[in-house]
Amino acid sequence: MEPRHLRIGRRRVWMISGACFLVLAPIGYVEGGPVPVVMVAAALALATSFSHWKATSWLAPAIAKGQQESRRDVATFCVVIAVSGYAQPAASASRSPAGLAALRLEAHRAAAHDDLPEDLRTLAADALAASDQAHTEDAPAAWRAARASSERLAHAAQDGNPYVRQLLIEWVEGDQASGR
Numbered sequence: 566m567e568p569r570h571l572r573i574g575r576r577r578v579w580m581i582s583g584a585c586f587l588v589l590a591p592i593g594y595v596e597g598g599p600v601p602v603v604m605v606a607a608a609l610a611l612a613t614s615f616s617h618w619k620a621t622s623w624l625a626p627a628i629a630k631g632q633q634e635s636r637r638d639v640a641t642f643c644v645v646i647a648v649s650g651y652a653q654p655a656a657s658a659s660r661s662p663a664g665l666a667a668l669r670l671e672a673h674r675a676a677a678h679d680d681l682p683e684d685l686r687t688l689a690a691d692a693l694a695a696s697d698q699a700h701t702e703d704a705p706a707a708w709r710a711a712r713a714s715s716e717r718l719a720h721a722a723q724d725g726n727p728y729v730r731q732l733l734i735e736w737v738e739g740d741q742a743s744g745r
Contacts, residue, residue: 648672691717
């Protein structure tokens with residue numbers, strides 16, 4: 566776990582404790598004077614100190630889960646972009662064979678990423694197979710099949726994942742704006 570994450574988590578523990586004191590201290594003072602306020606302060610300080618000390622054990626799983634989800638989201642976004650790019654026909658002679666090979670390699674590398682869910686890996690493999698066939702045949706029907714397959718991958722990547730959906734929307738809007 567990075568020290569930065571631990572520091573942020575501990576800081577939040579102390580801020581929550583301070584907020585609790587700001588709420589409970591006036592209530593304690595109104596109900597019983599300064600003695601309940603001191604007791605609340607001591608109890609919160611003790612509980613917060615213990616939470617501060619044990620923060621590494623209860624923060625580590627949450628941070629690991631967040632990092633894994635972040636890696637999965639990035640891998641999902643990358644595979645959709647790479648496969649979609651490979652599923653497009655070359656614009657006249659603008660794409661060199663070396664560039665096409667690099668694009669194909671990147672699409673296959675993104676599809677084989679460890680953090681990618683299995684269902685998306687399968688869809689990416691199908692889309693790559695359709696794209697390979699389209700590049701081989703260079704027929705309109707094959708290109709339509711390749712684009713449809715990459716669109717299925719994009720839709721599956723967005724299902725239940727608003728972060729990837731937003732990234733894809735921003736990428737498409739940026740791509741359209743650069744094409745104008």
